[in-house]
Amino acid sequence: MKVVIAGGHGKIALLLEQLLSRRGDVVTGLIRNPAQAEALEKAGAQARLVDLEKATGDEVARHLTGADAVVFAAGAGPGSSAGRKDSVDRGAAIHIRALLAGTDLVVCTADGVAVRRVTGHLARRAGLTAVLACVLEDGALGEILRLRPWPGHGCLTCRRHNLAEAGGLDPEPALDAGYGTGTPHRPMTAVGSDLHLIAHLAAKTAVATLLERAGHPDQRLPGEHALFGLRRQPDWAPPFDLGHTAELRWLPATPPRSGCPTCEAP
Ligand SMILES: [Zn+2]
Incomplete structure (x- = not known):
C-alpha cells in the first residue's frame, strides 16, 4: 500500500512509518523542516517537504495523489501557543474538510479531546462514519467509539454528557471547555502492546463498518461503543466497571442532545 503521513516527524508518525515500511508498504511523510528528513529515512519513509500552514x-491534495491511505498526524503539539494552535490545528481542519469528499470512513487515533471532537464534527458534517480509538485513565481502559451520522446517534460530546449524567466517568472533561482552555490534558499512556490491541480493534471496527454497509450483515458489530479492560477496574461507575483484563463490553449509541452544534443541522 502507498501511505502518506501528514506530520511525518511526530512521535506516533515515526513509529507508524517504521511499522509500515517493515511490512513492505511505501510510506511518505510530509514534513516542514528539512532537518527532520533523516529521522524519516531511518524509519523507512520518504520525506517530502510541505508547509501545511x-x-x-490543491497543493496538499497533489501530495496525496495515488495514496491508498492518508494519516493526518500533524498538530501544533502540547504547550504551543493559541496562535500556533489556530494556524496549525484549525488550518489542518480546513485541509481535512477538503479531503473528506473522497473518503469512505474516518479513523482517529489522535491523543487529545479537541482533535477527536473536531474529527467527529467534520466527519458528521461530511456524512461519514468516524471511528475514534483511544486509551483512557492512564492506560487502564481502551475505548472505540463509532460515530455514525445517523439520527439517534449522538456525537462524542453528546455521548460523554449522557454517560456522565447516568453517573459514569467523564474521562474527557475538557470537552466542556472552550478550545485550548480546558482541564490540562492527560496524555494517552499505555504500554505498546495495549496500544496495538486497541489499534487492531479500531481497524476491525472500521473494516466491519464498511463491509456491513456493502451488504455483509455477518460483519455487524454488537454496538457502537466498545470498552476494553486493559486493567481491571471493578470499582468504577458503570459502564466503565470492567471486572477483568481483556473484558470487552459493547454499548449502544446514545441520542444527540438538543442544541448540540455537531449533531443538529447547521
Ligand atoms: Zn452532539
Missing part, C-alpha cells in the same frame, strides 16, 4: 488545499 501555508500550502493550499
Whole structure:
C-alpha cells in the first residue's frame, strides 16, 4: 500500500512509518523542516517537504495523489501557543474538510479531546462514519467509539454528557471547555502492546463498518461503543466497571442532545 503521513516527524508518525515500511508498504511523510528528513529515512519513509500552514488545499491534495491511505498526524503539539494552535490545528481542519469528499470512513487515533471532537464534527458534517480509538485513565481502559451520522446517534460530546449524567466517568472533561482552555490534558499512556490491541480493534471496527454497509450483515458489530479492560477496574461507575483484563463490553449509541452544534443541522 502507498501511505502518506501528514506530520511525518511526530512521535506516533515515526513509529507508524517504521511499522509500515517493515511490512513492505511505501510510506511518505510530509514534513516542514528539512532537518527532520533523516529521522524519516531511518524509519523507512520518504520525506517530502510541505508547509501545511501555508500550502493550499490543491497543493496538499497533489501530495496525496495515488495514496491508498492518508494519516493526518500533524498538530501544533502540547504547550504551543493559541496562535500556533489556530494556524496549525484549525488550518489542518480546513485541509481535512477538503479531503473528506473522497473518503469512505474516518479513523482517529489522535491523543487529545479537541482533535477527536473536531474529527467527529467534520466527519458528521461530511456524512461519514468516524471511528475514534483511544486509551483512557492512564492506560487502564481502551475505548472505540463509532460515530455514525445517523439520527439517534449522538456525537462524542453528546455521548460523554449522557454517560456522565447516568453517573459514569467523564474521562474527557475538557470537552466542556472552550478550545485550548480546558482541564490540562492527560496524555494517552499505555504500554505498546495495549496500544496495538486497541489499534487492531479500531481497524476491525472500521473494516466491519464498511463491509456491513456493502451488504455483509455477518460483519455487524454488537454496538457502537466498545470498552476494553486493559486493567481491571471493578470499582468504577458503570459502564466503565470492567471486572477483568481483556473484558470487552459493547454499548449502544446514545441520542444527540438538543442544541448540540455537531449533531443538529447547521
Ligand atoms: Zn452532539
